[in-house]
Amino acid sequence: MKDISISVRNVSKDFKVPVKGHSNTLQERFLNPFQKTQYREFVALKDLSFDIKKGEFFSVIGPNGVGKSTLLKIVSGIYLPDKGEIDVDGMLVPFLELGVGFNPDLTARENVYLNGTILGLTKRELDEYIDEIFRFAELTDFADMSIKNFSSGMAVRLAFSIAIKVKSDILVLDEVLAVGDAEFQKKCYDYFDRIKGKKSILYVSHALASVEKYSDRVLWLKEDRTYEIGDPKTIVNKYQNAV
């Protein structure tokens, strides 16, 4: 366990998807007291095991709906697995979305404090970083403007500038590159270069070029709920041939 950051052991996860217009109210049960709500079992993950070593860049690829995001949420401690175990050694911060908790009615400065503390920074640390965050996001002149007046690009830049200040041993990243323009993606890649080898990273992306370039190992989740782990080049090639 010493050099392992994340250990996933035989993890399975099913979701119960209600078949007919089910709602979380008693109304339906009153109206149809004899009808049992029918569920369709949806298997998201089946008997999945892997380890991520300290400092390893570990990517997950696969088509939509194979449980990539579910896996990230289970590892991040947001969902509970039905079966199996997860061990996480170190401080883990998930980025399933940039700018989590951003409130459009608050000013950029207020949002930095809100989002920053949600991501685990203290107020004192944010006091120290705030000028740098705005400088890096190139938004110094907009610090006291409401986020709702920001373009989506500006909001993402701000969110990213906060994100790279977060202290963590393990990062969980879901499709973070999908949101920005070319310049933003370049910033992301620079950041990857900087942290590679220093933090353990669990990365989900459809940008296969970046997966191949940065990953140490790749996990390919397949539609039949089997999976394959291996070196980036081999797995990405296989995946591309399969599609």
Add this chain to the structure above:
Amino acid sequence: MNRNDIDLYKQFVKTIFKMRYKGSLLGFFWVLLKPFFMFLILFFIFSSTAGQVGNLTSKQYAVYLLSGLIIYTFFNEGIIWGMNSIMERAGLIVKINFKREIVVISALTMALINFCINLLIIAVIGLVLNLSFSLVGVSYIFLICLTMFLGMYGIAFFTSIWMVYVRDLAHIMELVLQLMFYASAVFFPIEFIPEQYRFIVKFNPIAIFIQSVREALINQNITNLNFVLGSLAVSLLLVLIGSFYFKKNILKVAEHF
């Protein structure tokens, strides 16, 4: 509790506070104005019919009514906001792994802040009416308020989770609270209730809290001390059991939002 948890708690409270009165002209003053107008309405309805209400002079009735309204509002807001807290933050909870308890306690803190502001109204009206406050009386009011706060915190650990599964809870709770409003003798003297129904007020904890606050304010008397201390113990127990229940279930509800 580490440094970040405390900072996050402050951030949440600040944000709720800013958002609640944002965009309204008078903003924060609604915290003061709402109970004050409620007070004025009820006061004029009841005291205009006669020089006095029950055995109370209109001056006593003013304090009687105000303290009832303020304690009841605290209860109402604490229960509702605590219950809704997790649902309201669902978007955040499915994205990030911060300590979920902070969401619940921030909602209750908001109710507590409102309550403290409302106490200021009592203080002002008390001064206008030339009421004398005693230190013991005021401390007793704070003890009651602490008891209620802890009790509602404990309850919110359960209701905030249940709310995710059964959304009807919002409507059910609304009715229960409406019933509690009348069963707590908030705006009428207890003598107005027929003898055979008075037990409702006698055994209703909120009514007992309200009566104790009134006694402390109007007569500087400490009443129902044993009951209050007992409730404090029960409330602490509720928080303990509640936080255990909450920890066990919060991860399970995440996929039901």
